[in-house]
Amino acid sequence: MFDLKEQIKNIWYKMPPNIKYRVYTLKKSRPMEEVLTRLQSNNINLRELNALEVFGKTGEWHTLDYGYKVKSLEVWEIDSSCKASLKRNFPFATVKIVDSYMEVERCNKKYSLIVIDNPMSTYGDYCEHFSLFPKMVTLCDENAIIIINVIPKINEDTKAEYPYLFNDIQLEKRRQFYKTNCPDKLTFEEIDSAYKNMALKEHFKTEWSFFHKRNFVYYYVFKLKKI
Numbered sequence: 087m088f089d090l091k092e093q094i095k096n097i098w099y100k101m102p103p104n105i106k107y108r109v110y111t112l113k114k115s116r117p118m119e120e121v122l123t124r125l126q127s128n129n130i131n132l133r134e135l136n137a138l139e140v141f142g143k144t145g146e147w148h149t150l151d152y153g154y155k156v157k158s159l160e161v162w163e164i165d166s167s168c169k170a171s172l173k174r175n176f177p178f179a180t181v182k183i184v185d186s187y188m189e190v191e192r193c194n195k196k197y198s199l200i201v202i203d204n205p206m207s208t209y210g211d212y213c214e215h216f217s218l219f220p221k222m223v224t225l226c227d228e229n230a231i232i233i234i235n236v237i238p239k240i241n242e243d244t245k246a247e248y249p250y251l252f253n254d255i256q257l258e259k260r261r262q263f264y265k266t267n268c269p270d271k272l273t274f275e276e277i278d279s280a281y282k283n284m285a286l287k288e289h290f291k292t293e294w295s296f297f298h299k300r301n302f303v304y305y306y307v308f309k310l311k312k313i
């Protein structure tokens with residue numbers, strides 16, 4: 087039987103990356119594109135950035151938005167079935183099939199843009215992006231930008247759609263990481279100060295930061311400078 091969805095998937099998979107990138111940029115709502123605009127208005131030259139995407143998948147959720155605009159790109163991903171698509175989507179990039187939590191401990195390279203598009207809840211022994219820190223900060227160049235997925239709170243509709251969100255383990259990990267008694271309702275100020283304080287302990291000061299909405303997940307974007 088003719089399966090239109092399957093046909094479209096095949097065409098998309100085989101599309102050369104430069105054309106795929108153009109098609110992708112026609113999509114309407116692309117929060118990462120808006121983040122890039124805000125970075126540029128903060129005098130960040132994307133062409134000078136050495137970027138690391140810590141959770142790569144195939145790169146089609148948001149890495150395509152910035153991957154072609156930066157100086158260099160490295161992508162980490164645990165799922166080896168994503169490797170061919172990553173190589174195809176970013177022929178110029180270094181692609182590593184690794185557990186990012188182990189890789190962050192081994193890595194001694196420096197990056198000036200680190201993007202952490204982590205899963206939203208608990209997975210394996212991990213939760214959101216919490217165990218990447220504080221080590222991740224030490225991979226920052228003298229000047230670097232970190233972009234992370236954060237979830238201030240969720241409403242009932244979101245909980246109905248993703249019942250595993252804010253399970254007991256996740257709430258306990260959030261309580262510890264953000265040092266709060268209300269892990270299900272975080273203010274932007276609480277989130278901001280958690281990452282700022284952590285960076286300070288690693289001798290980085292946060293020069294500026296902002297939040298940008300994706301859905302119930304926000305990008306938290308902060309600019310670090312080595313002290």
Ligand SMILES: C[S@@+](CC[C@H](N)C(=O)[O-])C[C@H]1O[C@@H](n2cnc3c(N)ncnc32)[C@H](O)[C@@H]1O
Pocket residue numbers: 139140141142143144145146147148149150162163164165168184185186187203204205209
């Ligand atoms: C939200 S998706 C990333 C989407 C991607 N940034 C993009 O632009 O298309 C999260 C990815 O994290 C990967 N992942 C989960 N645990 C991981 C781990 N421990 N190390 C590396 N990657 C992991 C999953 O396989 C999944 O592909």
